[in-house]
Structure formats: structure tokens, C-alpha cells
Amino acid sequence: MILKKDNLRLGLVLGLVAPLVSLVVYYFVKFYPTFTFRDFIFDFLRANRSQITAISVPCLVLNIAMFTYYINSHKDSTAKGIFAATLIYAIVALLYKFI
Numbered sequence: 001m002i003l004k005k006d007n008l009r010l011g012l013v014l015g016l017v018a019p020l021v022s023l024v025v026y027y028f029v030k031f032y033p034t035f036t037f038r039d040f041i042f043d044f045l046r047a048n049r050s051q052i053t054a055i056s057v058p059c060l061v062l063n064i065a066m067f068t069y070y071i072n073s074h075k076d077s078t079a080k081g082i083f084a085a086t087l088i089y090a091i092v093a094l095l096y097k098f099i
Contacts, residue, residue: 011081019089022059049097056093
């Protein structure tokens with residue numbers, strides 16, 4: 001299976017996709033009846049930049065779980081990719097929040 005490989009590219013893909021999936025789940029749990037997904041992304045987040053950190057942390061929890069799994073499985077290249085993607089998301093979230 002492809003998820004069992006030890007590959008930096010696989011880690012980057014997993015690390016970039018998982019927070020997006022988490023964001024969609026977070027939206028449905030927290031904001032669904034109030035906002036459409038488009039309004040949530042473009043209007044709510046733009047108007048409430050202080051909420052970006054509160055939203056990005058739960059979205060990166062799946063990356064933490066995957067990182068832990070791949071480290072414990074001794075698939076260090078994949079774990080490095082997940083870690084790099086997590087850093088990219090965190091930096092982008094902070095830049096979006098403050099700029």
C-alpha cells in the first residue's frame with residue numbers, strides 16, 4: 001500500500017492534504033448551519049483574523065497524529081515531509097493573521 005512507503009514526497013502530500021480535510025470537518029462541526037463554506041473561508045476568516053490560530057490548531061492535529069505514527073513506524077522520510085508541511089501551514093497561517 002502506498003501509505004506504508006517511506007518517502008518525503010508522500011509525507012508532503014499527506015501533510016498538505018490532511019489539514020484541508022480537517023478544515024472541512026471543523027467547518028461542518030462548528031460553522032455549518034451559520035455560514036456556507038465559501039462565506040466561512042472568504043468572509044468569516046477575513047473579518048476575524050484572530051480566529052485563524054484557533055482554527056488552524058485543530059486542523060493540524062491530524063498532522064501531529066500522522067507524524068507520530070510515521071516516527072514510531074521508523075519511516076523518517078515520510079515524517080519529515082509531514083513536519084515540513086506542518087511548518088508551511090503554520091507559517092502561512094501566522095502570516096495571514098498578521099499581514
